[in-house]
Amino acid sequence: MLKKIPHTYVIVFGIIIISAILTWIVPGGVFERHIVTVNGIDRNVVIPGSFHYTGNNPQTWQIFSALFDGFVDKAGIIIFILIIGGAFWIMNESKSIDVAIQSFLRFSKRIENNRVISKIGADNLIFILIMTMFSIFGAVFGMSEETIAFIIIFVPLSISMGYDSVTGVSLCFIAAGLGFAGAILNPFTIGIAQGLSNLPLFSGIGYRMFCWLIINLAGFIFVLRYAKKIKKNPLLSVVFEDDKFWRDRRENNSEEIDYSTPLSAWIIYLVIFLVMGLFSWYYPLTSLSIGENSVSIPALPLLTGLFGLTGWIGLRKSVHFFIIQILLFTILILITGVMGYGWYIMEIATLFFAMGLATGIAMNYSPNRITKLFLDGVKDIQSAALIVGLAGGIIIILNNGNIIDTLLYKLSGSISGMGKMASVSMMYAVQNLINLVMPSGSAKAALTMPMMSQFSDLIGVSRQATVMAYQFGDGFTNMITPVSGVLLGVLSVARIPYDKWFRWVLPLMIILIVIGFLLLIPTVYMKLKGF
Numbered sequence: 001m002l003k004k005i006p007h008t009y010v011i012v013f014g015i016i017i018i019s020a021i022l023t024w025i026v027p028g029g030v031f032e033r034h035i036v037t038v039n040g041i042d043r044n045v046v047i048p049g050s051f052h053y054t055g056n057n058p059q060t061w062q063i064f065s066a067l068f069d070g071f072v073d074k075a076g077i078i079i080f081i082l083i084i085g086g087a088f089w090i091m092n093e094s095k096s097i098d099v100a101i102q103s104f105l106r107f108s109k110r111i112e113n114n115r116v117i118s119k120i121g122a123d124n125l126i127f128i129l130i131m132t133m134f135s136i137f138g139a140v141f142g143m144s145e146e147t148i149a150f151i152i153i154f155v156p157l158s159i160s161m162g163y164d165s166v167t168g169v170s171l172c173f174i175a176a177g178l179g180f181a182g183a184i185l186n187p188f189t190i191g192i193a194q195g196l197s198n199l200p201l202f203s204g205i206g207y208r209m210f211c212w213l214i215i216n217l218a219g220f221i222f223v224l225r226y227a228k229k230i231k232k233n234p235l236l237s238v239v240f241e242d243d244k245f246w247r248d249r250r251e252n253n254s255e256e257i258d259y260s261t262p263l264s265a266w267i268i269y270l271v272i273f274l275v276m277g278l279f280s281w282y283y284p285l286t287s288l289s290i291g292e293n294s295v296s297i298p299a300l301p302l303l304t305g306l307f308g309l310t311g312w313i314g315l316r317k318s319v320h321f322f323i324i325q326i327l328l329f330t331i332l333i334l335i336t337g338v339m340g341y342g343w344y345i346m347e348i349a350t351l352f353f354a355m356g357l358a359t360g361i362a363m364n365y366s367p368n369r370i371t372k373l374f375l376d377g378v379k380d381i382q383s384a385a386l387i388v389g390l391a392g393g394i395i396i397i398l399n400n401g402n403i404i405d406t407l408l409y410k411l412s413g414s415i416s417g418m419g420k421m422a423s424v425s426m427m428y429a430v431q432n433l434i435n436l437v438m439p440s441g442s443a444k445a446a447l448t449m450p451m452m453s454q455f456s457d458l459i460g461v462s463r464q465a466t467v468m469a470y471q472f473g474d475g476f477t478n479m480i481t482p483v484s485g486v487l488l489g490v491l492s493v494a495r496i497p498y499d500k501w502f503r504w505v506l507p508l509m510i511i512l513i514v515i516g517f518l519l520l521i522p523t524v525y526m527k528l529k530g531f
Contacts, residue, residue, distance in 0.1 A: 008491070008498040012390045012482055016066050019394055019437075020059040023401025028054040030405045031447075036196065045196060048451045051409045057402045066393025074392035074485050077145055078385040080345040081489050082378045087356025088152045089377025090370060094363045095257050096323035097153065101160045108161070123161060123231070124224055130154075131175035131223070135216050138179025141289075141338050142188040142441070144478075144486050145345050147173045148384075149352060151493045153327075159246045163230050164237040165494045166504055170223040173490045174479060174508075178219040180441075181475025181512070182212030187289075189441040193470050196445060197453035197463045204464045204530030211468070211519050218515055222508050238504045239496050246495070259318040265362040269311050269322065272358060276304040286340040299336045303329065323359050330355045384492030388485035395483065398437060404447075408434065412451055421524050423459050424469055427452055428520060431473020432513065439484040441474045464531040465523035472516035480509050 006014070032050035035042050062069075071078060091097060112122040134150075137143035150172040158168035183190045185202055194201055230237050237243065279300050286299035307329050314321040330351055337343035337351070360370035398404050411433060415426040431448065438444050449470060456466040478484055482498060491501055523531055 006499070008387060008482075008488065009390060011498055012387065012394070012488070013063075015482060016063050016390075016393050016397055019397040020063045020401070023056070023397065023403055024058045026401075026403040026406050028056045028402035028406065029409060030054055030402060031409070045446045045450050046405075048454050051405060053406070054402055057400060059397050059401050062397060062400060063393075066397055067390050069396040070392030070394075071389035073396060074388050076345050077485050077489065078388050080145065080349045081148060081381060081385045081388065081493070083349040083353050083356075084149045084152070085381030085384070085493075086374035086377035087352045087359075088149075089380060090356040090360045090365075090373045091323065091327065092152075092377075093365075093373050094320065094323055094359055096320040096327075096359070097156065099257060099318070099320040100324045101157055104157065105160060123227070127167075127171060127224060127227065128220060130171045131178075131220055132216070134172045134175035135179035135182070135212075137335075138176035139182050139184040139186060139212055140179075142180060142183075142186040143176045143338075144180060145489075146334065146338075146348060147176050148486065148489050148493060149348075151490055155494050156246060156250065159243060159250060161231075162234065163227050164234070165239050165243050165246060165496055166237065166501070167223070167227045167230060169490060169494050169496065170226075173487075174219060174223060174505075177475065177479045178216050178512075179212070180478065181472060181516075182208070182215045183471050183475065184208055184212050186441075189445065189471060189474055190467065192442050192445040193449050193467045196449040197467055199463055199467065200530075204467075204528065206530065207522070207528045208468075208471075214515060214519065215512065218511055219508065222511065226504075238500045242495055242497065242500070257320065259320065261315050261317075261319045261322070262362075262364040264364040265315055265319040265322055268358050268362045269315055272326070273304065273308050273311065276300065276307060280304045286336060288336070288339045299340060303332055303336070319362055323362055326355055326358055326362070381493060384489045387488040387492050391483055391485050391488050395438065404438070407437075408447060412448075412455070415455065418459075420459055420461050421521065423455075424461055424465050424520055424524055425517065427456075427466060427469040428473050428517060431470050432477050435474055435477045436481045437483055439478050439481055439486075444474055445470065461524060462531040464528075465520065468520055468523055472513075472519070476509060476512045476516060480505050 029051055031046035033044050033046050036045045108122045108126060111117050111125075117125060134143065134147070137146075151169060154171045155165045155168035158164060158171070180186065180189070184205060185191075190208070191201060194203065234240060280298075280303075283300050284298055285296045287294045287296045288299065307325070310325050311322060314325045334343070334348055334351055337347055341347075356374060357370065360373065365373070411430045415423050415430065418426060431444070434444055434448065438447070449466070452466045452470065453463045456463050479487065480502060482488065488498070491498055522528060
């Protein structure tokens with residue numbers, strides 16, 4: 001009889017204990033650091049050759065304070081998750097997402113009648129379009145934490161279409177992860193890595209676009225093959241039993257919907273329109289940054305005009321269609337804010353909080369009911385916030401134990417004395433290993449690239465090859481490492497146990513890591529533009 005797989009909390013806490021044990025075994029050590037301005041931002045960067053051993057700082061009782069410290073360190077993501085949960089709970093209560101899903105399913109059945117689309121498969125075409133969009137977001141501006149908000153949309157949609165929660169997570173989280181690994185213009189990975197390597201910003205983009213296409217092709221095929229299998233036989237889903245929550249929730253939300261528009265919806269429509277108009281007055285032009293280039297367009301005035309027109313049309317049909325438009329414009333404003341104004345999780349959380357309040361007011365809910373619904377949503381999603389805080393404690397233990405730099409020093413030392421291809425392969429392996437305990441791309445770039453780039457000069461390999469090794473090593477394992485607060489947050493919201501996710505995603509990780517290795521070969525043996 002098989003033993004029960006440990007709970008995700010048990011797995012993460014076990015890693016904390018192992019990390020603490022390592023602080024007793026691995027000698028303490030540090031690199032000297034100095035401030036370097038990279039693309040206009042000051043970064044604390046290691047000085048190559050400055051490593052020296054220090055006294056041990058073994059961790060003992062700190063394993064129990066790791067949750068507290070992790071909460072403090074990951075406070076932004078935790079609050080973001082709680083606000084997202086509360087805001088979407090209000091929207092779920094309105095039944096607007098159910099109306100949107102029903103409309104979407106009717107649309108997919110209609111387009112299935114098209115001869116060309118029927119050969120491809122309407123669901124396949126829809127999935128490819130959605131995943132391509134999120135992959136572009138990951139490749140261009142490093143979408144990561146933002147995917148947590150979309151889980152609440154795509155998991156119910158996938159369940160309603162006859163798939164499972166893993167498929168729903170794949171549509172946004174896996175797709176964004178593929179783009180993040182392919183990183184065409186991601187300023188948080190490629191931008192920092194190239195800046196620290198003294199390379200022209202986003203140079204070598206031609207080959208990286210080719211890599212992005214190959215990575216996406218492999219990832220999309222893997223997801224679509226799995227989705228087809230589940231559609232044919234739902235019992236083959238790795239999370240069939242766990243998805244009972246979503247199936248029951250769908251059945252409970254199947255009661256008759258009153259298609260009407262209360263006066264409060266018209267009022268909130270006018271308020272939002274006036275607020276958007278005011279921002280359009282103050283910000284008539286928005287400079288959207290795409291890599292090292294930027295384009296100035298009247299983004300906010302265009303969104304305001306579009307909202308004014310579509311909102312009026314939606315309200316004439318039903319308040320539910322208007323609320324879906326609020327959600328769509330929230331997403332469009334999110335993209336504008338991230339690309340044009342450098343928004344991060346604080347601004348995005350604020351935007352979704354406003355969306356939740358606007359939804360409640362549009363439905364003519366009382367202030368007390370809106371508050372209760374928000375708190376119910378926070379309560380429903382609090383496990384996701386807890387696991388993010390617990391995972392953050394792993395990094396705290398390793399940092400406080402002074403062994404992060406020692407591990408890096410030992411790993412980088414193993415590269416010396418090898419040939420060109422073997423050295424690049426080892427760099428790739430080292431980056432993957434480091435990412436398992438340090439999923440922050442920008443922090444890892446500041447830690448590894450100053451040494452790796454100079455080492456590449458000694459062995460006669462292009463610094464761009466080193467950046468590519470970092471890029472792939474940083475991207476793929478984000479989708480499997482239990483240290484990633486984003487991954488654990490996504491899985492908790494989707495109610496997917498980590499052990500089941502691990503079993504599902506492991507074959508994809510092996511495929512992607514092998515593809516990454518193959519894509520590194522031309523950077524060593526071929527003359528590529530920008531390399």
